[in-house]
Amino acid sequence: MYFQKRVASLRKVDHFVNGDEEHHIKNANLFSALPSFGGSSYYGLDEMHLLGQGIGRFIFDVIVEDVYTFKVSKKQLELVGDCITKSWANIPVSFQGSWDNLLNKIDGARAIDFLDFLLYVVSTLLVILFEKTSVRKALLMLSRGCAIALQWELTDSLIQEMERLSIRGCINFALDTVNLLDTITATKTSLDDFIELLFIAIHNQNHQLWSPFNLISQDMVESVPTDTFLRELKIYCSRSTTSPLSYITINNMNFKIAARALLYSHVISSKMYRRIRSEHRRGNHFVSFNTSYKSKTCWYIGAVIFYFEHSNTSDPQKAQFLVFVEVIKEHYAPEYDNTIPMIKMNNDGATTRHAVISLNDVQHLVGLVQSSPN
Structure with a gap:
């Protein structure tokens, strides 16, 4: 953390x-528009200093040092370091951190790297290693509270949860945050680069399908x-x-499949895109998605194979974006916290389970953290 000279x-x-x-501040500072901004001391309370280099770095030191x-x-x-390294290929590129193994080399680590450590490594790989329930609970509450504080939008339920997670008996710093940036929209370079649903379409939620595109052959589609x-x-x-099911007939057999989708400012790729671009590094x-199963709404994790637009009628208002996914068969929550999927x-030799879901049912782009080095 940066501290100003006391004599200044x-x-x-x-x-x-x-x-x-005179002090080389040429323009108004972006942070000065925040209601909580109170001057130069504010910079010790922004997310990178307070949560990254502050809390994240402190928890890192607590775990790796022998004095506690x-x-x-x-x-x-x-x-744990081996698991971090082997998980690198399953971490989305949208992660702003480098996802380096800080346990092996801390030189050059940034605030965002300590944030990733606090939010994703602590809750998935480290908490389970502590024997005492009180230690697990405290670390999970801290990690979850910081994750909520980093949200662009806070609902009443999230605010109540953050208050419940706060550690009593300590000074509680509350930060007022507002959205300063609108949702980033994609640059449209060509009419052939993306597909949008009609504005009047029933299922339209402003998502887009992005190139490259392809057509379904008669026998196989993406293997x-x-x-x-x-x-x-x-x-x-x-x-x-x-x-x-016996009443369903696919009337429209014209499928234009897409390799990528724009969903809430995140570009999500697919197995089709990885094959075309030979991109297997990340x-x-x-994705995580919700769908109904036996009259219940359940969550699942899956790998996107491709996206496509479809309407089983001639009515353009009923067109929708769908996703063909490979579903991960086994999913559960650990005993120490039912909020962590x-x-x-x-297995390579096991029968693969597929499903078609609505793009609107996709909840998050997710990274997979390997919990065992084998």
């Missing part, structure tokens, strides 16, 4: 709001039999219309 006078709030050429009553052995830390794809499409139509195609990857 603090810059006034007006310097940040209107600029101060609760600690993790060096052998266990080495195994999956076309019959399998059509069967899953019929199941989706049956599920979404509550009609018996996992930008794993865990999965068991499909």
Whole structure:
């Protein structure tokens, strides 16, 4: 964290709001528009200093040092480091951190790297190594509270949860945050680069399908039999219309499939995109989604194979964006926290489970953190 010299006078709030050429503040500072902004001392409370280099770095030091009553052995830390390294290929490129193994080399680590450590490594790989329930609970509450504080939008339920997670008996710093940036929209370079639903379409939620595009062949589509794809499409139509499967007929057989989708300012790729671009270094195609199963709404994790637009009628208002996914068969929550999803990857020789879902059912682009070095 950066501290100003004690002998220097603090810059006034007006310097940040209107600029101060004498102190090389040429323009109004972006942070000065926040209701909580109170001057130069504010920079010790922004997310990178307070949560990244502050809390994240502190928790890192607590775990790797030997001076605390609760600690993790060096052998266990080495195994955690191996898991971090082997998870790199399944972490989306949208992660702003480098996802480096900080347990092996901390030189050059940035605030965002310590944030990733606090939010994703602590809750998935490290908490389970502590024997005492109180230690697990405290670390999870801290990690979850910081994750909520980083949200662009806070609902009443999230604010109540943050208050519940706060550690009593300590000074509680509350930060007022507002959205300063509108949702980033994609640059449209060509009419052939993307597909949008009509504005009047029932299922329109301002998502887009992005190139490269392709057509479905007669026998196989992205190494999956076309019959399998059509069967899953019929199941989706049956599920979404509550009609018996035997009554469903696919009337529209014209499919233009896409390799990428724009969803809430995130570009999510697919297995199709990885094949076309020979890009296998990062996992930008794993998503979490909700869908109905036996009259219940359940969550699943899957790998996107491709996206496509479809309407089983001639009415353009009923067109929708759908996703063909490979579903991870086993998913559950750990005993120590039911809010952390865990999965068991499909074996290469096992029968693959596929599904067609609505793009609107996709909740998040996710990264997969390997919990075992083997």
